[in-house]
Amino acid sequence: MHVPDGFIDAPVSAAAGVVAAGAVAVSLRGARRELDERTAPLAGLVAAFIFAVQMLNFPVAAGTSGHLLGGALAAILVGPYTGVLCISVVLLMQGILFADGGLTALGVNITVMGVTTTVVSYALFRGLATVLPRTRRSTTAAAFVAALISVPAAACVFTLIYWIGGTTDIPIGKVLTAMVGVHILIGIGEAVITGLTVGAVIAVRPDLVHGARGLTSPLKLRIGGELVDAPARRSVAPAAARSTRGLWATGLVTALVLAGFVSFYASANPDGLEKVAADKGIDKRVEEHAAKDSPLADYGVKDISDERLSGGLAGVIGVGATIVVGSGVFWAVRRRRTPDAAADIRTKEAV
Amino acid sequence: MGAGHAHKLYRHVHSPVHDLPPHCKLTAVFSFVLVVVLTPREAVWAFALYAVLLAGVAAVARIPAAFLLKRLLIEVPFVAFAVLMPFVVPGEQTELLGVSVSVPGLWGAWNVLAKGTLGVAASVILASTTELRSLLLGLQRLKLPPMLVQIASFMIRYGDVITGEMRRMSIARRSRGFEARGVRQWGVLAKSAGALFIRSYERGERVHLAMVSRGYAGSMPVIDEVTASRTQWAHASALPVLALVICLLGWTV
Numbered sequence: 392m393h394v395p396d397g398f399i400d401a402p403v404s405a406a407a408g409v410v411a412a413g414a415v416a417v418s419l420r421g422a423r424r425e426l427d428e429r430t431a432p433l434a435g436l437v438a439a440f441i442f443a444v445q446m447l448n449f450p451v452a453a454g455t456s457g458h459l460l461g462g463a464l465a466a467i468l469v470g471p472y473t474g475v476l477c478i479s480v481v482l483l484m485q486g487i488l489f490a491d492g493g494l495t496a497l498g499v500n501i502t503v504m505g506v507t508t509t510v511v512s513y514a515l516f517r518g519l520a521t522v523l524p525r526t527r528r529s530t531t532a533a534a535f536v537a538a539l540i541s542v543p544a545a546a547c548v549f550t551l552i553y554w555i556g557g558t559t560d561i562p563i564g565k566v567l568t569a570m571v572g573v574h575i576l577i578g579i580g581e582a583v584i585t586g587l588t589v590g591a592v593i594a595v596r597p598d599l600v601h602g603a604r605g606l607t608s609p610l611k612l613r614i615g616g617e618l619v620d621a622p623a624r625r626s627v628a629p630a631a632a633r634s635t636r637g638l639w640a641t642g643l644v645t646a647l648v649l650a651g652f653v654s655f656y657a658s659a660n661p662d663g664l665e666k667v668a669a670d671k672g673i674d675k676r677v678e679e680h681a682a683k684d685s686p687l688a689d690y691g692v693k694d695i696s697d698e699r700l701s702g703g704l705a706g707v708i709g710v711g712a713t714i715v716v717g718s719g720v721f722w723a724v725r726r727r728r729t730p731d732a733a734a735d736i737r738t739k740e741a742v
Numbered sequence: 743m744g745a746g747h748a749h750k751l752y753r754h755v756h757s758p759v760h761d762l763p764p765h766c767k768l769t770a771v772f773s774f775v776l777v778v779v780l781t782p783r784e785a786v787w788a789f790a791l792y793a794v795l796l797a798g799v800a801a802v803a804r805i806p807a808a809f810l811l812k813r814l815l816i817e818v819p820f821v822a823f824a825v826l827m828p829f830v831v832p833g834e835q836t837e838l839l840g841v842s843v844s845v846p847g848l849w850g851a852w853n854v855l856a857k858g859t860l861g862v863a864a865s866v867i868l869a870s871t872t873e874l875r876s877l878l879l880g881l882q883r884l885k886l887p888p889m890l891v892q893i894a895s896f897m898i899r900y901g902d903v904i905t906g907e908m909r910r911m912s913i914a915r916r917s918r919g920f921e922a923r924g925v926r927q928w929g930v931l932a933k934s935a936g937a938l939f940i941r942s943y944e945r946g947e948r949v950h951l952a953m954v955s956r957g958y959a960g961s962m963p964v965i966d967e968v969t970a971s972r973t974q975w976a977h978a979s980a981l982p983v984l985a986l987v988i989c990l991l992g993w994t995v
Contacts, residue, residue: 395817395820395854395857395858395861395862396775396778396779396857396858396860396861396862397778397779397853397854397856397857397858397861398854398857398858400779401776401779401780404779415887415890416887419887419889419890422889429946429947429950430889430893431889431892431893431896431960431962432896432946432947432949432950432953433943433946433947433950434893434896435892435893435894435895435896435897435899435900435946436896436897436900436904436942436943436945436946436949437939437942437943437946438893438894438896438897439896439897439900439901439903439904439905439942440904440938440939440942440943442897442901442904442905443901443904443905443907443908443938443942444908444935444938444939446905446908447908447931447934447935448922449922449928449931450922450923450924450925450927451924451925459935464935468939469943476890476893477893477897479890480890480893480894480897481897483890483894484894484897484898486865487768487865487868487869487877488751488865488869488874488877489751489816489865489869490813490816490817490861490862490863490865490866490869491816493775493779493857493858493861493862494771494772494775494861494864494865495772495775495776495779495861558783558850558853558854559827559831559846559847559849559850559851559853559854560831560846560850561827561830561831561850562832565830583925583928583932584928584931584932584935586932587928587929587932587933587936588932588933588935588936588939589936590932590936591932591933591935591936591937592936592939592940594936595936595937595940596940596943599939599940599943
């Protein structure tokens with residue numbers, strides 16, 4: 392499968408080298424997104440795994456045996472970018488150290504065996520994963536199909552490169568038939584092993600399979616013989632800090648809508664509004680009830696005669712005031728939680 | 743670190759070729775292979791001269807011929823492919839040992855065999871005269887992206903560990919009476935591959951944590967920058983320059 396020197400002419404080899412270099416550059420950037428600063432050790436170990444698994448021989452029939460190519464497996468287990476990187480590094484090292492695949496054909500080898508298998512299999516896998524039901528079995532099936540197609544696809548790309556820059560003019564139809572025919576057989580083996588391997592990993596550590604990340608189902612509790620959704624884990628403080636702006640905007644809009652429009656209909660029954668307010672957690676303005684002589688007293692703006700309109704307006708103004716007060720309270724509380732701010736406040740109190 | 747830690751591909755002797763800086767050797771080998779690929783296949787004598795050049799380098803590097811020839815065996819699958827070529831390529835037919843073969847096919851087979859063998863031989867000489875670590879330093883010096891060099895170094899550093907793990911798993915399987923005979927045993931082998939992946943990935947996480955606890959922040963410090971003097975470059979470039987002369991002669995003659 393490794394193309395040696397002199398098989399593809401120099402200009403096409405150079406072009407394939409440029410393609411491979413571009414793919415590796417894109418993958419370097421993408422892998423940082425997949426693995427962040429763990430990229431080097433993890434991708435290195437996965438490359439070592441691919442290298443080892445290519446030595447694992449699978450007996451086919453009496454005497455003959457095949458081995459895994461690993462492109463589809465890498466893409467599904469660790470993601471397409473890391474997959475391309477791992478296979479490329481394996482090919483680079485095989486070329487330099489083991490003289491397996493020519494140095495000038497490195498670009499061709501990476502394009503065919505690294506990029507094509509990985510990209511084709513991952514695209515197919517993703518496509519199938521969206522169509523099929525989200526279960527472990529369908530993930531394994533998608534891995535099977537992805538690996539099955541990826542190997543003949545690589546053979547097709549190789550034939551295309553050979554057609555453009557092959558040094559021997561074998562009729563292209565013959566090459567295509569031979570390459571695709573042989574590689575469909577290889578692909579079946581690759582597919583079975585890849586599917587089984589992905590299945591084996593999913594059974595033990597589903598969180599490690601990049602292609603099965605959406606599979607985690609919510610935790611269920613059996614209470615009195617019935618399955619109930621477990622209460623969501625309480626979010627930690629740093630996580631909340633990230634999304635406050637969006638949360639606040641949503642809360643503000645919701646509160647204004649509720650106060651302004653729902654109160655049109657709820658104003659006849661003050662308890663309704665109060666209940667909604669309590670449910671939505673915006674009833675922190677209880678203190679406002681102390682200001683009975685304010686222009687907003689009794690949920691109505693004094694100079695507006697229309698009962699509903701005044702009620703709605705009062706609601707909106709009330710929500711606005713609540714938000715200002717509530718935000719102030721929250722802000723103060725949050726300041727106090729951080730140790731520096733707490734120390735600051737304490738010194739002020741001492742003064 | 744003694745010779746015991748060196749890779750089995752590396753031959754630990756002292757020779758002028760061993761002492762050359764790695765990036766010079768990498769550049770020289772790559773240029774040599776490029777020149778070989780660019781040579782017209784009709785210039786048969788040029789390829790003989792290339793082989794003589796490589797034999798000379800191997801002699802200077804004190805690599806025994808038997809070692810070199812044994813490592814050349816990696817090429818065997820492609821030899822089989824090349825042998826098929828004269829029979830499948832259409833074109834003018836000729837008689838060879840009483841069998842009818844095509845002339846373009848013979849040229850094609852010769853082309854692939856000669857250039858492929860020379861490329862493999864050059865890579866083998868490079869790998870057996872350069873330690874893995876310095877090879878990586880050379881790649882880094884040649885401006886390969888540092889992240890790629892790091893990944894490659896982790897792969898090489900843990901390649902033997904992972905392979906050893908795989909071998910131990912194979913021993914464990916066999917000691918429990920398992921024998922891989924055919925397709926029906928694929929499930930077991932695939933489960934082994936899955937277990938190997940989990941072990942590799944978890945080892946990767948442990949390695950990363952160990953590195954972080956020692957101050958790793960995404961890039962490796964360069965402690966020993968490899969440098970080359972002008973003389974060393976001149977020595978290293980002897981091979982590709984001679985090859986280039988042969989190549990030019992091959993195009994003109």
